[in-house]
Amino acid sequence: MNIVSSTIRDLLIVAEKEYNAQDAFRFKTKQVGADGKAETVIKSKSYTQLKNDSECFSKSLASLGEQEKHIAIIGSTSYAWVVAYFGIVNCGSVAVPLDAQLSAEELCELLNRADVTTLIYDENKSNVADMASSKCPQLKHFICLSKNSVLENTLYFEELIKQQEPGFECEIVPEKLATIMFTSGTTGKSKGVMLTHRNMAENATCLDMKFEPKTVLLSVLPIHHAYCLSMDILKGLYTGAIICINDSLMRVAQNIKLFKPNMILMVPLMIESMAKKLEDAAALPAHIVKENVFGSQFQTICSGGAYLNPAYIDLFKKYDINILQGYGMTECSPVISTNLLWENKTGSVGKIMPNCEAKTVDEELWIKGSSVMQGYYKMPQETADTLEDGWLKTGDLGYVDEDGFIFLTGRKKNLIITPNGENVSPEEIENKIGDNRLVQEILVRDSEGVIEAEIYPDYEYAEKKGITDILAELQKIIDEYNSNAPLYKRVFKLKLREVEFEKNTTKKIKRF
């Protein structure tokens, strides 16, 4: 298939027509076996079932009066999550996928800021639904993806679907807003990236990467991230893939053995870890090592989210595994460029997508094209700072060569990109830890892949309070912060400063 879909609705219709009874998803589920004990089995859902179920959910939302509304989904990757997503966007509503790792307070703040009227959540997040029922006055409906919820007045996803018949007509124009995705802001406040149907559908379908239908994909990245949603789910479905759901990051190795994937979308942190496993067994012949770690059917890793040392690409080649390094950001739906098997350059993050163009302004890379977001939700100033005449200022320093390959040379924006592709705003962490009286000045930065805080304490205050072991006291403050922060935002290194930080003319700490 080599045509471009301009709406997510069209993408699903085209995929279902082409691949109908073929498996679209495979996932693990627990059931009671003949011996009365719980056993894990693999279930599958076809392309037709996916389309039908999503239409049933669109109908349910319409009957609840939730068309043209903002609907949040909080939960890990599941078939129900994907059905909910298509059900939402294909009835004209806007899906707001949220990070399940955030605290209930932070999630409630995002629900309010995104004007969400229905919350869809999995049972692990009942505490969020509970808090939101009192803190989010705009919320009208709560829908639980699984069967158990402690919250009263909850609707159950499965029941809603069962109550409807497939078939739902709704005109969706490409310019319609489909999704708001939150991303870290440099001021410490996360920003809601507004993406239309055209943004997302064209990003997922404009480039033919020549993936064969029935390619088995294992989806391991968090689905609330644009990279996973676009590349694993939208592109996967469009190319006729069989998408296998990894139930936990703890079980990637086990699930590789179970589902036998041909391809996995990864972030550099995972590639580095896999490389260690390959090297640990390097004394054995390469094909046996590959068989043990990935299975002989494994062929391709798509890498994105953060910088990958090109040495890994060569290392994996030894095992007959191709790493296709790409580059993107949520604001660009998200893929900006990717290397392909037949079109790649070492050191580059790939050739720019056919729906985009790039230029360099004052060393910064700017992108224009149908993937570029509409702006940040209800943040006109931040939008104006980022978009200029349709050009997206990426915040990355780099250039495009004469063949359209992008090379990155550094970052302009002050954002930590962790090796697992999460963007973390240092200011957000600095503000949280800096609230403490003992912390006079703080600087948060990346240090060899982990987040480090350097603190200049208020020595006078410490003396007044009789604090002798300042480092231990500061560690307590960090521990307290860490206990409420998701894993990727935790501070794992602490540095004590004896002199104040150097400041620039506006009295701000000089970061570099």
Place this chain on the structure above:
Amino acid sequence: MLEKITEIILRYVEVNREDIKPESRFMEDLGFTSYDFMSMLGEIEDELNVEVNQEEAANIRTVQEAVDYLERIS
């Protein structure tokens, strides 16, 4: 249990056996990445035949905390 976990830890990070102490912190002291830590929990699930709750496990910081948690769910 401590011995078993020490064995598994040694498959993930390059540290000396004697450096793995009950009070050692996985990330800060032993040099685990978040992904390696998660993978290790998966391996522990298989070897000890237990089911680890990912959200609870995210709060484990030290080797002793891991031992306590695993003894509780075993």
